[in-house]
Structure formats: structure tokens, C-alpha cells
Amino acid sequence: MSFLKSEKIQALDTIVNFSSVDTSPSFKECDSIIDKHQKSNCFRTTIHQKIGAELQKHQFIIRDSISEIVYVDLLINSKGKIVIEAMASSEEIRIQLPELDSVLRISVDKIPNVYAAIKRGIPVTTKYRLPIKIQLKQ
Numbered sequence: 001m002s003f004l005k006s007e008k009i010q011a012l013d014t015i016v017n018f019s020s021v022d023t024s025p026s027f028k029e030c031d032s033i034i035d036k037h038q039k040s041n042c043f044r045t046t047i048h049q050k051i052g053a054e055l056q057k058h059q060f061i062i063r064d065s066i067s068e069i070v071y072v073d074l075l076i077n078s079k080g081k082i083v084i085e086a087m088a089s090s091e092e093i094r095i096q097l098p099e100l101d102s103v104l105r106i107s108v109d110k111i112p113n114v115y116a117a118i119k120r121g122i123p124v125t126t127k128y129r130l131p132i133k134i135q136l137k138q
Contacts (some may be wrong), residue, residue, distance in 0.1 A: 001022035005026065008085075013113045015115050019114065019116060021117040021119045021124060022118050022119055022120065022121075023036070023039070023117060023118035024036065024039055024040040024043055024117055024126075025041055025043055025080070025115060025116055025117045025128075026042070027042070027043060027044070027046045027047075027128055028112050028115075028116060029046060030042035030043055030046060031115060033073040037069055039121055040045075043114070043124075044128075044130075047074075047082075047128075047130065048090045048130065048132075049118065050107075050110075050111050050131045051104070051107045051111070051130070051132065052132075053106065054076070054086040054106070054110060055102075055103065055104075055107060055132075058103050059100075060097055060099075060100075061135050061138055062096050062097065062098065062138065063096060063138075064138065065136060065137045065138050066090065066092065066093065066096060066113065066134055066135065066136045067103070067125050067133075067134070067135045067136075068089070068090055068093055068130045068133075068134050069131045069132065069133055069134070070087060070088070070093060070100070070127070070130075070131075070134055071088040071089075071106075071130070071131055071132075072084060072086075072087050072104060072108075072130045072132055073085040073088075073127060073128070073129050073130075073131055074117060074127065074129075075125060075127055075136075076114060076117065076125065076127075076128065077114050077115060077116065077125045078122075078123040078124055079123070080113035080114045080115055080116045080123075081113055082108055082111050083103065083108065084108050085104055085127065087101060087104065087138065089134075093134060097136075100134070104132075112117070133137040134137060
């Protein structure tokens with residue numbers, strides 16, 4: 001009598017999409033949201049509000065009115081620490097608001113750590129490009 005050994009080969013999912021995460025980074029106030037899209041929107045809205053509130057505290061002095069968008073690339077590491085990786089602004093912004101760079105860095109430093117993004121159950125580093133509207137009138 002011979003026994004046939006049935007081998008079950010389980011295919012491993014080895015393709016990982018590094019351009020998306022399973023769970024977005026999250027602030028405490030967004031953490032109870034289950035829907036992935038709504039949670040991501042909550043994170044973006046909250047970070048905009050926190051940075052905006054800090055910018056409002058600063059008195060900028062300008063020569064001409066400004067209405068432009070500054071792009072801030074944020075890195076959120078696997079421990080939830082947020083740092084500015086880069087900023088893209090026009091020459092006009094850099095000339096009229098030379099202190100904007102440092103004010104933004106201080107604003108981001110004041111943001112408390114967040115819950116890191118999750119990919120396959122592991123906290124991962126993510127990058128966000130935040131558009132910040134700078135609108136100042138004389």
C-alpha cells in the first residue's frame with residue numbers, strides 16, 4: 001500500500017505596491033475613522049489646520065500683495081515624527097517672505113507625533129506633499 005503525499009504549495013504574495021499604504025498616518029482625532037479615504041482626508045485637513053494656526057500667529061511684513069501656493073514635502077517616519085523634507089516656493093515668496101521657511105519648520109516641529117502609516121501591519125515612513133496657500137494683502 002502506498003501513500004500519496006499531498007503537497008499544498010502556498011503562493012506568497014511578493015509584489016508590494018510601495019506607492020500606497022494600508023492605513024494612512026493619523027492624528028488621534030482621526031484614528032476612530034474606519035473608512036480609508038475619510039481617514040486620509042481627516043489627516044490632511046488636520047495637518048493643514050495645525051500649520052495654518054501656527055502661521056496665523058506670525059506677523060509677516062510685505063511690500064506687495066501675495067497670493068501663491070507653497071508646496072511643503074513632509075516626511076512622516078515610522079515612529080510618527082513629522083519633518084519637512086523640502087519646500088517649493090516662487091522667487092517672489094523667497095524675496096518677500098525670507099522667514100517663511102523657518103516659520104514653517106517651527107510650525108511643523110510643534111505638531112505632535114502622529115500614528116504612522118501602516119503597510120502589511122508594519123509602521124512605515126510616508127511622504128506627503130502639502131499645498132499651502134499664502135495669501136497676504138498690504
